[in-house]
Amino acid sequence: MITVEIPGRAAVELAGVVFDMNGTLTIDGVLGEPERQLLRRLGERLAVYVLTADTFGTAAGVFAGLPLELHKLTTACGHLEKRAFLAGLGADRHAAVGNGFNDHLLLRAAAVGVCVLGREGAHPLTLGNADLVVPSTAAAIELFLDPRRLVAGLRS
Numbered sequence: 001m002i003t004v005e006i007p008g009r010a011a012v013e014l015a016g017v018v019f020d021m022n023g024t025l026t027i028d029g030v031l032g033e034p035e036r037q038l039l040r041r042l043g044e045r046l047a048v049y050v051l052t053a054d055t056f057g058t059a060a061g062v063f064a065g066l067p068l069e070l071h072k073l074t075t076a077c078g079h080l081e082k083r084a085f086l087a088g089l090g091a092d093r094h095a096a097v098g099n100g101f102n103d104h105l106l107l108r109a110a111a112v113g114v115c116v117l118g119r120e121g122a123h124p125l126t127l128g129n130a131d132l133v134v135p136s137t138a139a140a141i142e143l144f145l146d147p148r149r150l151v152a153g154l155r156s
């Protein structure tokens with residue numbers, strides 16, 4: 001749990017972060033080593049969840065050994081399923097990080113929504129629903145490792 005005191009807004013108490021997988025944490029299904037190390041550190045501080053349709057069945061191997069919970073989507077309506085997953089955790093106590101169309105409701109509902117503009121790009125609806133937009137996976141994870149960065153971007 002971390003508390004983020006944001007001038008001009010109510011303090012946000014975060015219990016965890018929900019991540020989209022493809023295009024947000026991984027590119028072409030590959031998780032980089034620096035990003036793996038950052039996720040390991042984040043998992044020591046907050047609950048970390050990764051949502052994926054896991055089309056190629058590789059997600060369990062990609063995230064093996066990391067302190068996070070992998071959740072596989074089971075319907076064709078990923079955007080609704082992701083929002084429902086977040087609601088089950090408590091949307092007001094969780095941040096969300098994503099990039100694609102099926103993350104736009106997730107980011108809108110989350111206490112803090114972060115859009116990753118990585119090599120896969122980002123959908124404009126998701127971009128518009130984000131509280132912050134960052135250029136990379138690493139930058140997204142680092143926001144929660146050093147919440148002063150969140151404060152800098154969100155303060156009034």
Ligand SMILES: [Mg+2]
Binds near residue numbers: 022024099100
């Ligand atoms: Mg994605």
